[in-house]
Amino acid sequence: MIRYIAFADSLSAWFGKAFAWLIILMTVGVSYEVVVRYIFNAPTPWAFDLSFIMYGSLFMMAGAYTLSRNGHVRGDFIYRLWKPRTQALVELTLYILFFFPGVIALVVTGWKYAARSWGYAEVSINSPAGIPIYQFKSVIAAAGILLLIQGIAQVCRCILCMREGFWRQSEEDVVELDAQLLKEHEMEMQKQGAAR
Secondary structure, three states: OHHHHHHHHHHHHHHHHHHHOHHHHHHHHHHHHHHHHHOOOOOOOOHHHHHHHHHHHHHHHOHHHHHHOOOOOOOOOOHHHOOHHHHHHHHHHHHHHHHHHHHHHHHHHHHHHHHHHHHOOOEOOOOOOOOEOHHHHHHHHHHHHHHHHHHHHHHHHHHHHHHHOOOOOOOOOOOOHHHHHHHHHHHHHHHHHHHO
16 A cells, blocks of 8 residues: 555656646746737737646646645644544545545546547637647546546555554655745754754
8 A cells, every 4th residue: 555655646746746837838828928918919819728728737637746745625623633543534434425436427527528529629619719629628537537546545545544543644845935944944943052
């Protein structure tokens, strides 16, 4: 189970980080649109579709990564007071009852939706540019598959927590700036205290 968790976490991290680069492309595309629209009075027919497709792809493909890093929003005002074994039991139950049926429905429906879109080479109806969007529809099924893989890893984490009594956390690869600055400040204070 530990090796599977490591595999799923690394797979989710790879896809999450790879698709994060879409923010740069989206920023360049939207900035270009703003310049040509307001300075040269020559709006593009593709800018809306570009931002829509890239943001949607980023959002969908980052779901498994966020799940692997325990980053999804949770109403934990009661949950955090429970012992780890109780948390794991409740999470395992919720994964089985709600997560897996929803994700399996996402994969199956997304697959059918994407196959139909590829079949007639669907284009966007939101702009006159006729941007192809069938590849974007494939992201729905791909994101569902990644969530399914990561969900199995989360179930393994729950089982291990029920056995061992503590949560196995994934590696931290991204730290909020304020948390990093606080950690550096605390280390500096400890060094100053040790020097006295």
